[in-house]
Amino acid sequence: METRQFVLLDIDYITKNHIAVIRLFGRLIGENEGSIIALDKSFRPYIYVQPHDMDNCVNDLSELKLLKVEKLQKRDNGLLKDFLKVTLNHPQDIYKLKDKIMELKSVENIREYDIPFYRRYLIDNGLFPMNTIEVEGKVLNSTHSSRGGKCLFEIHGEPKNLESDLEGLNMLSFNIEACNPKGMPQVKEDPIIMVSFSSNQGFQKIFSTKKSSLDFVETLCNEKDLIEKYVNTIQSEDPDIILGYNSDRFDFPYIKERAEKLGVPLKLGVDESYLKITNNGLRNATQIKGRIHIDLYSNMRRNLPLEHHSLKRVYKELFGKNKIDIPGNEVYTCWNDGGEKLEKLFRYSLGDVMAVTEIGEKMLPLSMELTRIVGQPLFDVARMGSGKQVEWYLIRKAFEYGDMAPNKFGNYLRDVVGGYVEEPVKGLHTNIYYFDFRSLYPSIIISKNISPETLVEDDSKECHIAPEFGYKFRKSPQGFIPSVVSEVLENRMRIKSLIAESTDYRERQVLNYQQEAFKRLASTIYGLYNHSTFRWYSIECSEAITAWGRDFLQKTMKRAEKHGFKPVYADTDGFYAILDRD
């Protein structure tokens, strides 16, 4: 038996002899260097069955080809209930059998049937991507490469999650150029004329089909050679993270189609697998096995509230600097006229890709910390909205607490009355005081124990009663959502105190990203209560929170007025007031 430690970058499963095998992709740390693919054959897919009648249900299920059926108890909506854990051979079997199981008369419902296999694996094993994982087992195969070799490993026993710092990951940004005299390049006609690279390790290079005296430009004979060079560069640089700007929707689809046309295999994965473009709704997402492809454009749209998100605009916002710009419609003439214009095009292209690296270095730490909290792959977390991030965090918490996750609900949004607002009093005010609640809504969730399962009809227990609506929330025991929210806030406070103690700049930076990530999670949760796509959806919880919010704010304003403050503006969780000294 051997031990390996690695940063968990990515995860998927493959099928071998009809058995699903989990693959963990990682960057080795410690004595061994390079990348690792660790196989785990031991994990099986399962769902929960909620029976009408336990005995009949066990009987009915025995007719189906199932691996195992076990009775167990889980807390569901606050009550301990009996369930059957149904284990199957292959994740696909769930897709095939879930309707059949649902149709059985003895079955009331099926639960947790739509948690993807690799996510289930991460949750059940307590593993967090972008953390260090320790595995025991045997090396199946190992080869050497520029960055320390590749190791194929078979896991025996339980993988362990170790707390550790995250550093030394190789980020490579790329950017392609193509041009058309009349507008956007057309993939059917217009070849790729250059590919630019920049890494956080100082690698900077342009491959092009035209010559240049610039030392960072290397010339290839034709487009086919250029794309082959592109593949070779990714394999030799062997990045953990590949960055692009709008690469999900432009660079990768473009390069893929050109490569197909020219017959170049795009073996970009650490296992030499092909890139895969998946359709996530309207969006494309390009996956490369063992590397994390992040399209910073979507990240910027989510995290920077700007009027638009061109690379130029985002770069200016984050660094206050302008980069060399060539308007899209001039690329064609620069390329064809050559000379100084062409040199400028090369410099522009390199500038773009270097900007992508800079933005990545600045913005990715938050996504990485979020990944380490949410516990799903960075690739996924980077493409999730904050609502989905929270939901996956909660699904993991539910597992930890022994709670059954609710099923998905619906797909609509209900309008709920928001916070209390008083329009500003016109005029120039001096001597202004600002009163605000710290994390108002999260605090209300905790103090009023607002959770779907604490909402009760009867008066038999001690309850908090919501203003305006009269909804009753029992005072104890603490509800699922309130306990998660308080855990999140406690974590944030703990991290803030660590920041205060720490003297190491880098450590403080990481901690600061962590506390920001927790803050985002906490403040997102309340807003999800009125999204029917949220598994813990509850219109009553949503209404109760804002009702208490309005109540607290108005009461506080009245008390302030008694002490001589005159409110001039109020909004949701705070108000401005002037103090009359006359």
Add this chain to the structure above:
DNA sequence: AGCCCACGGGG
């Protein structure tokens, strides 16, 4: 006011 649809961003 509500519904549907296109767009973003890339050269």
Add this chain to the structure above:
DNA sequence: GTGTACGTGGGCT
């Protein structure tokens, strides 16, 4: 892929 799906703003009814 244990399939699923963005947010917003404008035009139209």
